[in-house]
Amino acid sequence: MRVLGVDPGLTRCGVGVVEGVAGRPLTMLGVGVVRTPSDAELGDRLVAIERGIEAWLDEHDPGHVAVERVFAQHNVRTVMGTAQASAVAMLCAARRGIPVALHTPSEVKAAVTGSGRADKAQVGAMVTRLLRLDAPPKPADAADALALAICHIWRAPAQNRLQQAVAAHHRTPRTPRTPRTLKGRTA
Numbered sequence: 001m002r003v004l005g006v007d008p009g010l011t012r013c014g015v016g017v018v019e020g021v022a023g024r025p026l027t028m029l030g031v032g033v034v035r036t037p038s039d040a041e042l043g044d045r046l047v048a049i050e051r052g053i054e055a056w057l058d059e060h061d062p063g064h065v066a067v068e069r070v071f072a073q074h075n076v077r078t079v080m081g082t083a084q085a086s087a088v089a090m091l092c093a094a095r096r097g098i099p100v101a102l103h104t105p106s107e108v109k110a111a112v113t114g115s116g117r118a119d120k121a122q123v124g125a126m127v128t129r130l131l132r133l134d135a136p137p138k139p140a141d142a143a144d145a146l147a148l149a150i151c152h153i154w155r156a157p158a159q160n161r162l163q164q165a166v167a168a169h170h171r172t173p174r175t176p177r178t179p180r181t182l183k184g185r186t187a
Helices: 042-060 076-095 105-113 120-130 140-171
Strands: 002-007 012-019 027-035 064-068 100-103
Touching: 002 042, 002 076, 002 140, 012 042, 012 140, 027 042, 027 140, 042 076, 064 076, 064 140, 076 100, 100 105, 100 140, 105 120, 105 140, 120 140
Parallel strands: 002 064, 064 100
Antiparallel strands: 002 012, 012 027
16 A cells, blocks of 8 residues: 655645555655745645645555644634645545545554654654654654554554445345234234
8 A cells, every 4th residue: 555645734745655554564655845935825835735746646656645634723824724735635636536534643643653642753753663764754744744644554454444344234235124013913
Protein backbone atom coordinates (compact mmCIF):
# COMPACT_ATOMS: atom_id res chain seq x y z
CA MET A 1 0.00 0.00 0.00
CA ARG A 2 1.36 3.41 -0.96
CA VAL A 3 -0.06 6.37 0.95
CA LEU A 4 0.41 10.12 0.55
CA GLY A 5 0.00 11.75 3.96
CA VAL A 6 -1.00 15.42 3.99
CA ASP A 7 -0.66 17.67 7.03
CA PRO A 8 -2.70 20.62 5.73
CA GLY A 9 -1.72 24.23 6.23
CA LEU A 10 -1.75 27.40 4.16
CA THR A 11 1.85 28.44 4.84
CA ARG A 12 3.36 24.96 5.19
CA CYS A 13 1.48 21.91 3.92
CA GLY A 14 3.41 18.79 4.92
CA VAL A 15 3.48 15.90 2.45
CA GLY A 16 5.00 12.47 2.79
CA VAL A 17 4.74 9.17 0.97
CA VAL A 18 5.09 5.84 2.76
CA GLU A 19 4.82 2.36 1.30
CA GLY A 20 4.22 -0.91 3.10
CA VAL A 21 1.70 -3.10 4.87
CA ALA A 22 0.75 -3.46 8.50
CA GLY A 23 3.10 -5.71 10.41
CA ARG A 24 6.02 -5.25 8.00
CA PRO A 25 8.78 -2.64 7.82
CA LEU A 26 7.64 0.56 6.11
CA THR A 27 9.54 2.58 3.52
CA MET A 28 9.54 6.35 3.09
CA LEU A 29 9.45 7.26 -0.60
CA GLY A 30 9.46 11.02 -0.17
CA VAL A 31 8.83 13.84 2.27
CA GLY A 32 8.56 17.58 1.95
CA VAL A 33 6.52 20.71 2.42
CA VAL A 34 4.44 22.71 -0.04
CA ARG A 35 5.02 26.34 0.96
CA THR A 36 3.07 29.50 0.15
CA PRO A 37 3.94 33.09 1.05
CA SER A 38 1.78 34.42 3.88
CA ASP A 39 1.36 37.77 2.13
CA ALA A 40 -0.07 36.24 -1.09
CA GLU A 41 -3.77 36.33 -1.93
CA LEU A 42 -5.75 33.37 -0.58
CA GLY A 43 -6.75 32.14 -4.04
CA ASP A 44 -3.14 32.17 -5.21
CA ARG A 45 -2.06 30.25 -2.11
CA LEU A 46 -4.69 27.57 -2.69
CA VAL A 47 -3.63 27.22 -6.33
CA ALA A 48 0.01 26.83 -5.21
CA ILE A 49 -1.02 24.09 -2.75
CA GLU A 50 -3.01 22.36 -5.49
CA ARG A 51 -0.04 22.44 -7.86
CA GLY A 52 2.26 21.12 -5.16
CA ILE A 53 -0.04 18.23 -4.23
CA GLU A 54 -0.67 17.40 -7.89
CA ALA A 55 3.10 17.19 -8.42
CA TRP A 56 3.40 14.75 -5.48
CA LEU A 57 0.51 12.68 -6.85
CA ASP A 58 2.14 12.61 -10.31
CA GLU A 59 5.54 11.62 -8.96
CA HIS A 60 4.50 8.97 -6.43
CA ASP A 61 1.15 7.63 -7.73
CA PRO A 62 -0.26 6.71 -4.29
CA GLY A 63 -3.19 4.34 -3.91
CA HIS A 64 -4.53 6.27 -0.90
CA VAL A 65 -4.36 9.77 0.52
CA ALA A 66 -4.52 10.35 4.29
CA VAL A 67 -5.34 13.88 5.44
CA GLU A 68 -5.38 15.24 8.95
CA ARG A 69 -8.97 15.87 10.03
CA VAL A 70 -9.47 19.52 10.87
CA PHE A 71 -10.47 20.06 14.47
CA ALA A 72 -11.68 23.12 16.36
CA GLN A 73 -9.01 25.46 17.63
CA HIS A 74 -9.21 28.77 19.43
CA ASN A 75 -7.86 30.63 16.38
CA VAL A 76 -10.65 30.60 13.78
CA ARG A 77 -8.35 32.02 11.10
CA THR A 78 -5.94 29.10 11.52
CA VAL A 79 -8.80 26.58 11.39
CA MET A 80 -10.14 28.14 8.19
CA GLY A 81 -6.75 28.04 6.47
CA THR A 82 -6.17 24.44 7.54
CA ALA A 83 -9.65 23.44 6.35
CA GLN A 84 -9.10 25.13 2.99
CA ALA A 85 -5.75 23.39 2.45
CA SER A 86 -7.34 20.10 3.54
CA ALA A 87 -10.12 20.55 0.99
CA VAL A 88 -7.57 21.16 -1.78
CA ALA A 89 -5.81 17.88 -0.92
CA MET A 90 -9.11 15.97 -0.89
CA LEU A 91 -10.14 17.55 -4.20
CA CYS A 92 -6.86 16.60 -5.88
CA ALA A 93 -7.24 12.98 -4.74
CA ALA A 94 -10.95 12.77 -5.61
CA ARG A 95 -10.30 14.15 -9.09
CA ARG A 96 -8.05 11.12 -9.68
CA GLY A 97 -10.35 8.62 -7.98
CA ILE A 98 -7.90 8.05 -5.11
CA PRO A 99 -9.61 7.14 -1.82
CA VAL A 100 -9.17 9.71 0.94
CA ALA A 101 -9.12 8.93 4.66
CA LEU A 102 -9.28 11.52 7.41
CA HIS A 103 -7.48 10.90 10.70
CA THR A 104 -7.60 13.11 13.79
CA PRO A 105 -4.33 14.29 15.32
CA SER A 106 -4.92 12.14 18.40
CA GLU A 107 -5.55 9.03 16.24
CA VAL A 108 -2.28 9.63 14.43
CA LYS A 109 -0.32 10.24 17.62
CA ALA A 110 -1.81 7.13 19.26
CA ALA A 111 -1.05 4.97 16.22
CA VAL A 112 2.55 6.12 15.91
CA THR A 113 3.60 6.68 19.54
CA GLY A 114 1.03 4.77 21.59
CA SER A 115 -0.27 7.98 23.18
CA GLY A 116 -2.86 10.34 21.73
CA ARG A 117 -1.26 13.15 23.75
CA ALA A 118 2.27 12.80 22.35
CA ASP A 119 4.08 16.01 21.46
CA LYS A 120 5.65 16.83 18.11
CA ALA A 121 9.11 15.71 19.24
CA GLN A 122 7.78 12.27 20.21
CA VAL A 123 5.97 11.91 16.87
CA GLY A 124 9.12 12.93 14.99
CA ALA A 125 11.25 10.48 16.98
CA MET A 126 8.88 7.57 16.32
CA VAL A 127 8.56 8.41 12.61
CA THR A 128 12.37 8.41 12.45
CA ARG A 129 12.55 5.02 14.15
CA LEU A 130 9.67 3.41 12.21
CA LEU A 131 11.01 4.51 8.84
CA ARG A 132 14.65 3.85 9.80
CA LEU A 133 15.72 7.43 9.03
CA ASP A 134 18.95 9.09 10.13
CA ALA A 135 17.17 12.13 11.57
CA PRO A 136 13.62 13.38 12.13
CA PRO A 137 12.13 15.06 9.05
CA LYS A 138 12.05 18.85 9.30
CA PRO A 139 9.93 20.86 9.68
CA ALA A 140 7.44 19.10 11.97
CA ASP A 141 4.76 19.38 9.25
CA ALA A 142 6.77 16.94 7.12
CA ALA A 143 7.10 14.45 10.00
CA ASP A 144 3.36 14.80 10.70
CA ALA A 145 2.58 13.98 7.05
CA LEU A 146 4.64 10.78 7.31
CA ALA A 147 2.88 9.93 10.59
CA LEU A 148 -0.48 10.30 8.82
CA ALA A 149 0.60 7.88 6.11
CA ILE A 150 1.89 5.38 8.69
CA CYS A 151 -1.33 5.67 10.69
CA HIS A 152 -3.39 4.96 7.58
CA ILE A 153 -1.33 1.93 6.58
CA TRP A 154 -1.74 0.47 10.05
CA ARG A 155 -5.44 1.33 10.47
CA ALA A 156 -6.70 0.63 6.93
CA PRO A 157 -6.88 -3.19 7.17
CA ALA A 158 -9.12 -3.07 10.26
CA GLN A 159 -11.24 -0.27 8.80
CA ASN A 160 -11.66 -2.21 5.54
CA ARG A 161 -12.76 -5.36 7.38
CA LEU A 162 -15.28 -3.34 9.36
CA GLN A 163 -16.65 -1.66 6.21
CA GLN A 164 -16.93 -5.04 4.47
CA ALA A 165 -18.79 -6.52 7.43
CA VAL A 166 -21.24 -3.60 7.48
CA ALA A 167 -21.75 -3.86 3.71
CA ALA A 168 -22.32 -7.62 3.94
CA HIS A 169 -24.83 -7.09 6.73
CA HIS A 170 -26.79 -4.65 4.56
CA ARG A 171 -26.71 -7.03 1.57
CA THR A 172 -28.02 -9.99 3.56
CA PRO A 173 -31.70 -10.43 2.82
CA ARG A 174 -33.76 -10.21 5.94
CA THR A 175 -36.48 -12.72 6.47
CA PRO A 176 -39.79 -11.10 7.23
CA ARG A 177 -40.85 -11.48 10.80
CA THR A 178 -43.96 -13.48 11.31
CA PRO A 179 -46.39 -12.42 13.98
CA ARG A 180 -46.11 -14.34 17.21
CA THR A 181 -49.07 -16.35 18.30
CA LEU A 182 -50.51 -16.59 21.74
CA LYS A 183 -52.55 -19.72 22.32
CA GLY A 184 -53.41 -20.02 18.67
CA ARG A 185 -54.25 -16.36 18.18
CA THR A 186 -52.15 -13.80 16.35
CA ALA A 187 -50.73 -11.19 18.69
